[in-house]
Amino acid sequence: xxxxxxxxxxxxxxxxxxxxxxxxxxxxxxxxxxxxxxxxxxxxxxxxxxxxxxxxxxxxxxxxxxxxxxxxxxxxxxxxxxxxxxxxxxxxxxxxxxxxxxxxxxxxxxxxxxxxxxxxxxxxxxxxxxxxxxxxxxxxxxxxxxxxxxxxxxxxxxxxxxxxxxxxxxxxxxxxxxxxxxxxxxxxxxxxxxxxxxxxxxxxxxxxxxxxxxxxxxxxxxxxxxxxxxxxxxxxxxxxxxxxxxxxxxxxxxxxxxxxxxxxxxxxxxxxxxxxxxxxx
Numbered sequence: 152x153x154x155x156x157x158x159x160x161x162x163x164x165x166x167x168x169x170x171x172x173x174x175x176x177x178x179x180x181x182x183x184x185x186x187x188x189x190x191x192x193x194x195x196x197x198x199x200x201x202x203x204x205x206x207x208x209x210x211x212x213x214x215x216x217x218x219x220x221x222x223x224x225x226x227x228x229x230x231x232x233x234x235x236x237x238x239x240x241x242x243x244x245x246x247x248x249x250x251x252x253x254x255x256x257x258x259x260x261x262x263x264x265x266x267x268x269x270x271x272x273x274x275x276x277x278x279x280x281x282x283x284x285x286x287x288x289x290x291x292x293x294x295x296x297x298x299x300x301x302x303x304x305x306x307x308x309x310x311x312x313x314x315x316x317x318x319x320x321x322x323x324x325x326x327x328x329x330x331x332x333x334x335x336x337x338x339x340x341x342x343x344x345x346x347x348x349x350x351x352x353x354x355x356x357x358x359x360x361x362x363x364x365x366x367x368x369x370x371x372x373x374x375x376x377x378x379x380x381x382x383x384x385x386x387x388x389x390x391x392x393x394x395x396x397x398x399x400x401x402x403x404x405x406x407x408x409x410x411x412x413x414x415x416x417x418x419x420x421x422x423x424x425x426x427x428x429x430x431x432x
Contacts, residue, residue: 153401154206156277156303158294159193159286160261161211161226161233162242163218166386166424172253183250188425189225190244192308193286195390197231198427199416203398207231208276212238212262212290229429234276236269236290238262252359252385264293277301282397284308287322295325304328308393311335314342328353330393339364340372353406355396355413357389362414367406375410378418387427391420 168184197209209231213219219241226233243259274297277283283298284306285291298305304327309319313335323329329346333339333356343354343366355365362376395416399409420427 152204152206153281154208154279155200155282155284155397155401156208156210156280157193157197157200157284157286158210158273158291158298159284159288160191160242161189161194161197161209161213161222162191162244163222164188164190164244164246164386166246166248166384168248168250170249172247172249172255186424189222189430190246190386190426191222191242192310192390193284193288194222194226194231195387195420195426196284196286196308196394197226197233198229198387198429199391199394199420200398201229201231202419202427202429203394203416205394205398205401208234208280210234210236210273210276212236212265213241214238214262216241218243225430229427234273236265238265242288246386248384248386252382254385261288262290264289267293270294270297273297274301277303281401282306284393284397285322285325287319292318292321295321299325306330306393306397308389310389323349326351328355328397330355330357330389330396332357332389333359340366344370355393355410357392357417363392363410365406365410373406373410375407375414378414380418380421382421384424385421387420387423387425388417391427392417 200207240260245257247255306328307322307326308330311334339356346354352368392413395413399412
């Protein structure tokens with residue numbers, strides 16, 4: 152079976168549900184709910200691919216502190232194969248959420264890039280994989296030249312990219328497939344077309360409750376509706392969508408079928424208060 156190498160964040164998150172996102176003035180609000188759980192965009196993709204039966208390896212950096220051990224234990228218990236490199240801190244987020252899906256993510260800690268001491272082992276695992284997914288973080292950014300040197304297709308997820316942020320550009324330049332959401336794009340289809348014109352073979356933008364839109368290598372536009380679901384938490388839905396599309400793509404599915412698989416995968420994440428139902432127990 153085709154395999155996937157994912158490099159990027161696995162974090163420990165505190166989620167706080169509010170009736171509205173805070174205004175930028177001093178004030179007090181009462182939380183409607185709060186909990187702690189595994190987070191991180193790469194962890195979300197790895198969980199969804201594992202649930203789909205895909206051979207996957209998650210490469211991530213983090214400390215062996217209390218938060219870091221919780222992250223590692225939850226991924227191990229969910230059956231996600233991992234390759235860890237020790238860092239000085241574990242990535243931690245505070246996510247302020249609304250029931251309607253609004254979110255402000257505060258990064259409390261984020262690991263710096265490593266010194267590359269493990270690169271030989273990382274490169275070997277990359278070359279043994281069919282697709283590489285490199286997520287937005289310092290260590291995957293450092294690994295981009297190594298990943299490009301393997302000749303393997305690179306998939307990237309630039310999330311709420313605004314079309315201008317400098318940090319995202321090396322990821323976009325390396326990408327064979329680009330995923331994003333429409334939160335900060337005035338014209339998602341125009342952006343997707345620009346990525347295909349720049350050399351990507353696939354560009355996809357998720358549209359929340361309106362589903363997703365994609366542009367293929369020929370420039371054709373494809374759309375898919377969202378799968379109806381009682382939304383519990385929106386964290387991880389975009390990661391699950393990419394995982395569903397990638398899994399179907401590796402199985403030889405045409406793009407419309409792959410987009411439908413992505414929508415089904417996203418609906419599974421939306422029905423859980425964790426990144427994926429694999430963590431519900």
